[in-house]
Amino acid sequence: xxxxxxxxxxxxxxxxxxxxxxxxxxxxxxxxxxxxxxxxxxxxxxxxxxxxxxxxxxxxxxxxxxxxxxxxxxxxxxxxxxxxxxxxxxxxxxxxxxxxxxxxxxxxxxxxxxxxxxxxxxxxxxxxxxxxxxxxxxxxxxxxxxxxxxxxxxxxxxxxxxxxxxxxxx
Amino acid sequence: xxxxxxxxxxxxxxxxxxxxxxxxxxxxxxxxxxxxxxxxxxxxxxxxxxxxxxxxxxxxxxxxxxxxxxxxxxxxxxxxxxxxxxxxxxxxxxxxxxxxxxxxxxxxxxxxxxxxxxxxxxxxxxxxxxxxxxxxxxxxxxxxxxxxxxxxxxxxxxxxxxxxxxxxxxxxxxxxxxxxxxxxxxxxxxxxxxxxxxxxxxxxxxxxxxxxxxxxxxxxxxxxxxxxxxxxxxxxxxxxxxxxxxxxxxxxxxxxxxxxxxxxxxxxxxxxxxxxxxxxxxxxxxxxxxxxxxxxxxxxxxxxxxxxxxxxxxxxxxxxxxxxxxxxxxxxxxxxxxxxxxxxxxxxxxxxxxxxxxxxxxxxxxxxxxxxxxxxxxxxxxxxxxxxxxxxxxxxxxxxxxxxxxxxxxxxxxxxxxxxxxxxxxxxxxxxxxxxxxxxxxxxxxxxxxxxxxxxxxxxxxxxxxxxxxxxxxxx
Numbered sequence: 001x002x003x004x005x006x007x008x009x010x011x012x013x014x015x016x017x018x019x020x021x022x023x024x025x026x027x028x029x030x031x032x033x034x035x036x037x038x039x040x041x042x043x044x045x046x047x048x049x050x051x052x053x054x055x056x057x058x059x060x061x062x063x064x065x066x067x068x069x070x071x072x073x074x075x076x077x078x079x080x081x082x083x084x085x086x087x088x089x090x091x092x093x094x095x096x097x098x099x100x101x102x103x104x105x106x107x108x109x110x111x112x113x114x115x116x117x118x119x120x121x122x123x124x125x126x127x128x129x130x131x132x133x134x135x136x137x138x139x140x141x142x143x144x145x146x147x148x149x150x151x152x153x154x155x156x157x158x159x160x161x162x163x164x165x166x167x168x169x170x
Numbered sequence: 171x172x173x174x175x176x177x178x179x180x181x182x183x184x185x186x187x188x189x190x191x192x193x194x195x196x197x198x199x200x201x202x203x204x205x206x207x208x209x210x211x212x213x214x215x216x217x218x219x220x221x222x223x224x225x226x227x228x229x230x231x232x233x234x235x236x237x238x239x240x241x242x243x244x245x246x247x248x249x250x251x252x253x254x255x256x257x258x259x260x261x262x263x264x265x266x267x268x269x270x271x272x273x274x275x276x277x278x279x280x281x282x283x284x285x286x287x288x289x290x291x292x293x294x295x296x297x298x299x300x301x302x303x304x305x306x307x308x309x310x311x312x313x314x315x316x317x318x319x320x321x322x323x324x325x326x327x328x329x330x331x332x333x334x335x336x337x338x339x340x341x342x343x344x345x346x347x348x349x350x351x352x353x354x355x356x357x358x359x360x361x362x363x364x365x366x367x368x369x370x371x372x373x374x375x376x377x378x379x380x381x382x383x384x385x386x387x388x389x390x391x392x393x394x395x396x397x398x399x400x401x402x403x404x405x406x407x408x409x410x411x412x413x414x415x416x417x418x419x420x421x422x423x424x425x426x427x428x429x430x431x432x433x434x435x436x437x438x439x440x441x442x443x444x445x446x447x448x449x450x451x452x453x454x455x456x457x458x459x460x461x462x463x464x465x466x467x468x469x470x471x472x473x474x475x476x477x478x479x480x481x482x483x484x485x486x487x488x489x490x491x492x493x494x495x496x497x498x499x500x501x502x503x504x505x506x507x508x509x510x511x512x513x514x515x516x517x518x519x520x521x522x523x524x525x526x527x528x529x530x531x532x533x534x535x536x537x538x539x540x541x542x543x544x545x546x547x548x549x550x551x552x553x554x555x556x557x558x559x560x561x562x563x564x565x566x567x568x569x570x571x572x573x574x575x576x577x578x579x580x581x582x583x584x585x586x587x588x589x590x591x592x593x594x595x596x597x598x599x600x601x602x603x604x605x606x607x608x609x610x611x612x613x614x615x616x617x618x619x620x621x622x623x624x625x626x627x628x629x630x631x632x633x634x635x636x637x638x639x640x641x642x643x644x645x646x
Contacts, residue, residue: 016212020219023482027223027627029489029560037484065206066213067480069490069518069526071194072202077187084184113486120534122192125518128556128568129533134487141486 010161015063046095106146213479234510283329291320300414467601504597514626540592577612
C-alpha cells in the first residue's frame with residue numbers, strides 16, 4: 001500500500017517535471033512542442049491496472065493544475081476523457097507496441113488539447129482568434145508528441161519509482 | 171459495488187465535469203480550486219527550472235531598469251496631458267472653481283446612465299458635485315464608494331429621472347429657462363445623435379441651432395446653445411450645483427414625430443461612447459495642488475510583488491503564467507501585471523493559492539489603449555484592443571477605429587504611435603506601456619502590429635495591481 005502511494009507521489013513529481021520541461025521548451029513559442037506530460041500519462045496508462053485509472057486522473061490533474069492556465073475542472077474532464085479513451089482502446093490494441101503507441105498517443109494529445117481549446121472558445125476566452133486555426137495548430141503538437149512516445153515511451157514508463165504502477169495483469 | 175453501477179457513476183462524473191467545464195462559475199469549479207492545494211506544493215518542485223532561465227530574465231529586467239525613472243515620468247506626463255484635455259477650454263468656465271480629475275473605470279451594461287469614476291483618494295470629492303468633460307456638462311456625483319477609496323458613482327444627464335436647470339437664448343435675445351434630463355426616445359433624426367429631453371421651457375421661441383450661421387455660433391453662448399443655469403443652494407448636496415452654470419449641454423433643436431414637434435437638446439458629446447476622462451467641479455479653495463493624477467499608475471501602495479511558479483506554462487499554444495499567489499494574497503481576476511513600466515499581462519483567474527495569468531501575447535487578451543502620436547500633444551483614447559497573438563517579436567492586436575473618418579486611400583495612412591493602457595478599466599491603471607506601432611488613421615477594423623519594449627515571456631517576476639484599495643488603507 002505504502003509502496004503504491006509513494007509510486008503515485010513520484011508519478012506526480014515526474015509529471016510536474018515533464019511539464020516544466022515542456023513549459024521551458026515552449027517559453028518562446030514554436031509549433032513543434034510535444035505535450036510531454038500527456039506522453040508520460042499515456043505511457044503509464046498503457047501498463048496500469050484499470051481500477052487504478054482514477055488515481056492517474058488525480059495525479060495528472062494535480063501536476064497539470066500547477067503549471068497550466070486552464071480551469072482545473074476542464075483539465076479534470078480532459079484527463080478523464082483521455083483515460084477513458086485509452087482504457088477503451090487498449091482492449092483492442094497493444095499500446096506498448098511502437099505502432100499503436102505512436103498512433104494513439106498522438107490521438108490522445110489531439111483529444112486532450114483539442115478539448116482545452118474547445119473549452120476556451122466556449123467560455124469566450126479566445127476573442128478574436130479562430131477556433132479552426134487553433135485546432136489545426138495542434139496537429140504538429142500531436143505529431144511531435146507521437147514521435148516522443150515512439151522514441152521514449154518505454155523509457156518514460158520505467159522512470160525511477162514507477163515500478164509498482166506497471167503491474168497490469170494480462 | 172457492481173461493475174455496471176460503477177460504470178454508471180463514472181459516466182455521470184464525466185458528464186458533470188464536462189458540463190462544469192463549459193459553464194464558468196459553477197460551485198464544482200470552486201470546490202476543485204480549494205481541493206487543489208497539493209498543486210500549489212507541486213508547483214514548488216519546478217524551482218530548479220526557473221534557475222535555468224536566470225540569465226535571460228536578468229537581461230530583460232536590466233533593459234527595463236535602464237530607463238525606468240524616465241519612463242515613469244514620461245507616462246505620468248502623458249496622463250497629465252490626457253487629463254488636461256478634460257479641463258474647460260473657456261477661461262470663464264474655469265474662473266471661481268476648483269477641479270478634481272477623475273477617470274472612468276466602469277460602466278455597467280445594466281445601468282448605462284451611471285459611471286464609476288476613480289480619483290485621487292486624497293481629493294475632496296463629494297456627492298452632488300457637477301461632473302464635466304471640457305466645456306460640456308456630463309452629470310453629477312451620486313455617491314462615494316463606501317468601501318473603495320478613490321471611487322465614486324456618477325449619474326449622467328441621460329438618466330431618466332435626472333434634472334438640471336438650463337437656459338438658452340431665444341430668437342428675440344431674451345433668456346429662456348428650461349429643465350433638461352433624460353433622453354428623447356423614438357425615431358430621432360437620421361444622424362442618430364443623442365438628444366436630451368427638455369422639460370417645461372419658459373418659451374418655445376428659440377431658433378433651431380442647426381439653422382444658425384457659423385458666425386452666430388462663434389460667439390460661444392450663441393442663440394440656440396443650451397447651457398446649465400442652476401440656482402445656488404446653501405446646504406445639502408445641492409450646494410455644488412451653481413458651479414456648473416455656463417457649461418454646455420448641447421444645442422436646442424426640434425424633432426418631428428409624425429407631425430408633432432418636440433423640443434430637445436442635441437447633446438454636445440456622445441455620452442454612449444465616452445468620455446474616459448472627466449473633472450468634478452469644486453470650490454476654488456478645494457482645488458488640488460498641481461495636476462494630481464486621478465490614479466497614479468506607479469503608486470507603490472497599489473502594487474505588490476509576485477513570481478511565476480514556472481518559467482512558462484504547460485498549456486499548449488497559450489502565453490501565460492501561474493503565479494505563486496492567489497486570492498489570499500489579495501489578487502483579483504483581471505488585475506494588471508507590470509514589469510517596470512510595461513504591461514505584461516492580466517490575471518485571468520485568481521484561485522485561493524495560485525493565480526493564472528494571460529500574457530499580452532495570448533490570443534484573446536484585451537485591454538483599453540491610449541496612443542501617444544508623434545507630433546501631437548493630446549493622447550488619443552483608442553478603446554479596446556484585443557490580442558490576436560504574436561508574429562515573431564511583434565504583438566498583433568485587433569482594433570476598431572471609431573475615431574477617424576472613412577478613408578478610401580490605399581494603403582491606409584498611418585502615424586507612428588507609442589501605445590499605453592488607457593482608462594475605462596478598474597483592473598488596469600492607465601499609463602502602462604504596451605509598445606510602438608504604426609496607427610492606421612481610417613475608420614474600420616485594423617490589425618496593429620506592436621513592438622513591445624520587453625518580451626513578457628522572458629520574465630519570471632512581476633508586480634500585480636491591487637484592484638481595490640480599502641478606505642482604511644489610506645491612513646497607513
